[in-house]
Amino acid sequence: MNSGLAGQRVLVTASSTGIGYGAAEAFLKEGARVVINSSNQGKLDAARAKLATLGEVHSVLGNLAVKADIEKIVGETVRALGGIDTLVYVTGSPKPGRFLEFSYEDWRAAADLLVVSPAYLTKLVADQMIRDGVKGRMVILSSYVIREPSLGIALSSVCRVSMLSLVRTLARDLGPKGIRVNGLLPGYIKTGRIDQLAQDASKRRGIKPEDYITEIERDVPAGRIGTTEELGRAIVFLGSDLSSYVSGVSFPVDGALSRSI
Numbered sequence: 544m545n546s547g548l549a550g551q552r553v554l555v556t557a558s559s560t561g562i563g564y565g566a567a568e569a570f571l572k573e574g575a576r577v578v579i580n581s582s583n584q585g586k587l588d589a590a591r592a593k594l595a596t597l598g599e600v601h602s603v604l605g606n607l608a609v610k611a612d613i614e615k616i617v618g619e620t621v622r623a624l625g626g627i628d629t630l631v632y633v634t635g636s637p638k639p640g641r642f643l644e645f646s647y648e649d650w651r652a653a654a655d656l657l658v659v660s661p662a663y664l665t666k667l668v669a670d671q672m673i674r675d676g677v678k679g680r681m682v683i684l685s686s687y688v689i690r691e692p693s694l695g696i697a698l699s700s701v702c703r704v705s706m707l708s709l710v711r712t713l714a715r716d717l718g719p720k721g722i723r724v725n726g727l728l729p730g731y732i733k734t735g736r737i738d739q740l741a742q743d744a745s746k747r748r749g750i751k752p753e754d755y756i757t758e759i760e761r762d763v764p765a766g767r768i769g770t771t772e773e774l775g776r777a778i779v780f781l782g783s784d785l786s787s788y789v790s791g792v793s794f795p796v797d798g799a800l801s802r803s804i
């Protein structure tokens with residue numbers, strides 16, 4: 544199947560490593576023109592150098608939790624590509640931990656990163672698409688914990704729930720303009736985040752990090768952790784016209800980890 548993405552203008556946020564990087568790689572392989580972003584110049588430069596072997600890639604430094612940086616990310620993307628056809632919104636991770644460990648400041652920071660940032664960035668991208676008359680697509684990455692809270696990552700479990708409503712609200716509001724909005728809920732995907740959670744479990748429970756990995760693999764009916772390439776294919780589906788009549792949905796890519804209906 545032809546994705547029709549050749550020459551399309553794609554912004555992937557939080558993409559120096561992990562899920563965002565895998566998404567950028569997948570779009571470049573389809574011939575898209577891509578802007579990547581992250582908050583660390585060294586990591587961003589390294590990612591851009593690797594991805595440049597696949598096609599046209601630009602980078603914008605910016606912290607997704609900071610208003611001026613969100614404006615800069617969208618503004619510089621439009622300057623580099625001339626507009627945006629597909630937005631893939633990925634963000635960083637709040638720190639792991641259980642509910643009672645967190646302060647007011649922790650909740651504030653998590654809300655900035657997981658609630659305000661996706662709402663404000665998608666608003667700016669929607670404004671741009673509407674101004675340009677682009678029938679664009681947005682793919683908003685959150686997590687399977689949106690449906691099934693995980694006690695060890697309480698900040699993420701609580702704050703990310705708003706992304707489900709963001710997808711539905713935007714899809715219904717922007718549908719008449721020809722803009723489609725969908726969400727993906729990754730289960731366990733092999734990235735630095737999994738290593739961080741394994742280290743955290745090791746400290747808390749006195750187990751080896753590799754024992755944590757074995758535990759989560761046992762929990763997934765598919766029997767293994769997913770790859771960024773597997774998730775990347777789902778992102779390309781939703782971020783292209785392969786999914787032309789799909790909008791307003793959020794679905795898991797989790798090897799049947801989720802139990803909820």
Ligand SMILES: NC(=O)c1ccc[n+]([C@@H]2O[C@H](COP(=O)([O-])OP(=O)(O)OC[C@H]3O[C@@H](n4cnc5c(N)ncnc54)[C@H](OP(=O)(O)O)[C@@H]3O)[C@@H](O)[C@H]2O)c1
Nearest residue numbers: 557559560561562581582583607635636686731732734736
């Ligand atoms: N891996 C999983 O199993 C899994 C499952 C469900 C959900 N998730 C979520 O998916 C998202 C991506 O995680 P990942 O697994 O790909 O982890 P990762 O490999 O650690 O990647 C995180 C990316 O986010 C960037 N980033 C972090 N904070 C940022 C900020 N404030 N502004 C801009 N960029 C920022 C990082 O780059 P810099 O450090 O260069 O800024 C990096 O490129 C996270 O929200 C994570 O919680 C992951």
